Amino acid sequence: MSISNAAATMKKGVPAQKAALPGAKPTKAAAKKKEGAVDNSDGITDDWSHGKGLIKPPDQLELTETELNEEITRILTTNNPHAPQNIVHYSFKERAYKPTGVVDQMVVLFELEGSLVHQDSDEARRLRAKGDLPKETATVATGTEPDEEKPDTLGTLVEVDEAGEEDRPDSAASKADMEPKATNQFKFSERASQTLNNPLRERSCQTEPPSRSIFAATANQWEIYDAYVEELQKQEKNKEKQKAAASKKDTDKSKKKPMLMETQNDDLTKVRKSAKILERMVHQNIFDDIAQDFKYFEDASDAFRGQEGTLLPLWKFQYDKAKGLSVTALCWSQKHQDLFAVGMGSYDFSKQGRGMLVHYTLKNTTFPEYIYPTDSGVLCLDIHEQHPLLVAVGFYDGCVAVYNLKKKGLEPVYKSTAKTGKHTDPVWQVRWQKDDMDNNRNFYSVSSDGRVVSWTLVKNELVFTDIIRLSGAVSEGPEGAQQPGIACGTAFDFHKQIDYLFLVGTEEGKIHKCSKTYSSQFLETYDAHSMSVEAIRWNHFHPKVFISCSSDWTVKIWDHTINTPMFTFDLKAAVGDVAWAPYSSTVFAAVTTDGKVHVFDLSVNKYEAICQQSVVAKKTKLTHIDFNPIHPIVTVGDDRGSVSSFKLSPNLRKKPEAKKGQVQPKGPEVEVAKMEELLSLLREPEHGTA
Amino acid sequence: MAGTEVKKEEADYKRLHSFPLIRHTDMLEEMRVETMELCVTACEKFASNNESAAKMIKESMDKKFGSSWHVVIGEGFGFEVTHEVKNLLYMFFGGSLAVCVWKCS
Structure with missing residues (x-):
């Protein structure tokens, strides 16, 4: 050791x-x-x-040589001087305390359990069996001992760390690893080096001192007095003011309270209204030039153009969500002159899908006033004359529906179903009728399935009545059997004065004059066109005259008492729609698929249009046209979903020139007379030849 | 008669003018109110000894808002001091006293 x-x-x-x-x-x-x-x-x-x-311990006594050499004799005994010698035990046997004779004299000064076990001992064998001992006798830490190299001595001793307590196998292993590193005292020399210390650096900063300012004043009695007096005066004034304010506040509060109540009740609907007004104001400002044109502009160049006139483009109505749909119906509201409805759908048989019913107003031309998306394409619509909130709509899937603009939600208030006699083919036209005997609203519809149906709005359902079934040409079957064919109705119109009389145009180009009272017979059939009839309209003034147009490029004007057309105009393209002007009996406009609007005034030119204008981009087809009931503008719908509005130039709405000193007669009679004159001109030569 | 009136007026004046009147300050609301109350308390406590009152105010202010505060109390004096911004209060109290409290360390 x-x-x-x-x-x-x-x-x-x-x-x-x-x-x-x-x-x-x-x-x-x-x-x-x-x-x-x-x-x-x-x-x-x-x-x-x-x-x-x-x-040396630090507190070692410093002794002189003589003191060190002095001999101190000590006799060691086996007696423990600290052991007690007067211990007594109570003996139950003798019932008395007895001194104990022998006291243990042994004192343990130091105890250390050995860590060495003899190789051949039982304990060593047991440990080996446990696997705690290394198989080979390890070289021990006492490496400096020269004897160590003798195998005999090494073999007899096995070092066990902390004797039996040590039972961690890893520590024994680590010990074995550590051992070879024990240095040889004779060859070992240790080296060390010192690394460079990082240089120290000083850094300091200074903050700005808190900002200071200088204050000076003089305090003396009169200044103090003045300050107090001033303050008191101020306070008095404030008191007076407060009193006045308080009385005011009281009155204000009584006023304010109801105001507050109102504002609390306020919700978005109120804001919506003002927002709408604001939106319209903004539009009026933005499109001020168009609005000015609409109201005041009269094309001065018309005077040099002779009879011809022009169309001045005004607003264009478009709605992003209706892109890709084509305008299939157009109808001005008779009551609100700035509002019109547009039906969106598709005429393409293979591209049927959703549709849309939108209402635009001239007051806000960029966004529709009402929007109703529909599942099926809209093909026709009509706004009720007296109740402009009610809009009848015919769909491609054969349904008819009635929308109420006042009702919230996007669903129609009435809709026909398969149970309630809906058409089996697209509905091509709907038209409101006068209220029936029970004051129920009712409208008519015509469809490709050959039926003309009257619909009555009763409380919450739509009641239908078949008015007529169109039976067309009787086709002969291969076996000679006669099969009654169905004529597909595509357009109809009701006579303005004679209640029961109406006309139905069919797909094969015939026009039937029907009566509501006879359900199977036609009063007359006109062989009008060679292709399907697109539109039929009675003249607004003359009770006998109606106009029809067709995909066979022609527009024809008829006297319903005569079997042959009075006028025929070839427009060099399929005619989509035709409409009479509301202000004159002799003016009508037609739109063709080549993107042109044709305006005729028969009193000016019986053979050619007085205005023929291409109004849309190439390849865009015009589908519908309608005159505003009051203002001199027309709206034209195209197959790209946009509606354009045009102002008619003065030549297109010219009144017959008044002779000097003669009072210009006005009213429908004049218009009737004008038309009658024209018709008589046509009739007379016929009569003459006949 | 005149003498009594004068006395009455004086009494009135004393009564009316007993409130603290802040003449000038750039302190923030909270600090201002606290300082003013402290001044009032000190001046009322040591009504006849301005020095003690000033000492009390100074020590309290040092404790509350950190050193170093300076206080002047008197019936008539003139001064020009440099103070830290937002740490000055100059007020009148009791009709005849002027108190100036400022911080400058």
């Missing part, structure tokens, strides 16, 4: 020496060390334990 201790001190000593002399060579260091050792140990030196220094 002492040797290993020496090794330990040596180990400690070498780096200490080296640290003291970092630059010195190891040999020099060793020499110095030796000297030091000699000095320290007072001459007691061993050659081999050159690293050993005598360590």
Whole structure:
């Protein structure tokens, strides 16, 4: 043990020496060390334990030579001087305290359990069985012992760390790993080096001092007095004011309260109204030039153009969500002159899908006033004359529906179903009728399935009555059997004065004059067109005249009492729609698929249009046209879903020139007379030839 | 008669003018109210000894708002001081006293 201790001190000593002399060579260091050792140990030196220094406790007595040499005799006995000698035990046998004779004299000063086990002992064998001991006898930490190299001594001793307590296998293993690193005292020299210390750097900063300011004043009695007096006066004034304000506030509060109540009840609907007004104002500002044109512009160049007139484009109505749909119906509201309805759908058989019913107003031309998306394409619509909130709509799927603009929601208030007699083919036209005997609203519809149906709005359902079934040409079957064909109705119109009389146009180009009272017979059939009839309209003024147009490029004007057309106009393209002007009996307009609007005034020119104008981009087809009931504008719908409005130039709405001094007659009679004159001109030569 | 009137007026004046009147300050609301109350308390406590009152105010202010505060109390004096911004209060109290409190460290 002492040797290993020496090794330990040596180990400690070498780096200490080296640290003291970092630059010195190891040999020099060793020499110095030796000297030091000699000095320290007072001459007691061993050659081999050159690293050993005598360590003194700090509180060791300094004794002189004589004192050290003085002999002190000590006799050791086996008696423990601290052991008690007067211990008594109570003996139950003798019922008395008895002194105990023998007292244990042994004192344990130090106890250390051994960590060495003999190889052949039972304990060693047990441990080996457990696997706690290394198989081979390890070289031990006492590596400095010269004897260690003898296999005999090594073989007999096995070091066990902390004896039996040690049962962690890893620590034994780690120990075995550590052991080979034990240094040989004779060859070992230790080296060390010092790394560079990071240089220190100083950094400092200074904050700005808190800002200061200078204040000066003089305090004396009169100033203090003045300040107080002033303050008191102020306070008095404030009191008066407060009183006045308080009385005011009281009155204000009584006024404000109901106001508050109102504002609390306020919700978005109120804002919506003002927002709508504001939106319209903004539009009026933005489109001020168009509005001015609409109201005041009269094309001065008409005077030099002779009879011809022009159309001045005004607003264009478009709705993003209706892009891709084509305008299939157009109808101005008779009551509200700025409002019109547009039906959106498709005429293309293969591209049927959704539709849309939108209402535009001239007051807000960029966004529809009402929007009703529909599942099926809209094909026709009609706004009730007296009740402009009611809109009848015919769909491609054969349904008819009635929308009420006042009702919230996007669903129609009435809709026909398969149960309630809906058409089996697209509905091509709907038209409101006068209220029936029970004051129920009713309308008519015509469809490709050959039926003309009257619909009555009763409380919450739509009651239908078949008015007529159109039976067309009787086709002969292959076996000679006669099959009654169905004529597909595509357009109809009701006579303005004669209640029961109406006309139905069919797909094969015939026009039937029917009566509501006879359900199977036609009063007359006109062989009008060679292709399907697109529109039929009675003249607004003359009770006998109606107009029809067809995809066969022609527009024809008829006297319903005569079987042949009075006028025929070829427009060089399929005619989509035709409409009479509301202000004159002789003016009508037609739209064609080549994108042109044709305006005729028969009193001016019986053979050619007085205005023929291309109004849309190439390849866009015009589908419908309608006159505003009051203002001199027309709206034209195209197959791209946009509606354009045009102002008619003065030539297109010219009144017959008044002769000097003659009062210009006005009224429908004049218009009737004008038309009659025209018709008579046509009739007379016929009569003459006949 | 005149003498009594004068006395009456004086009494009136004393009664009316007993409230603290802030003549000038740049303190924030909270600090101002606290300082004013402190001044009032001190002046009422040491009604006849301005020095003690000033001492009390100064010490309290140092504790509450950090050093170093300076206080002047008197019936007549003139001054020009440099103070830290937002740390000055100049007020009248009791009809005849002027109190100036400021911080400058």
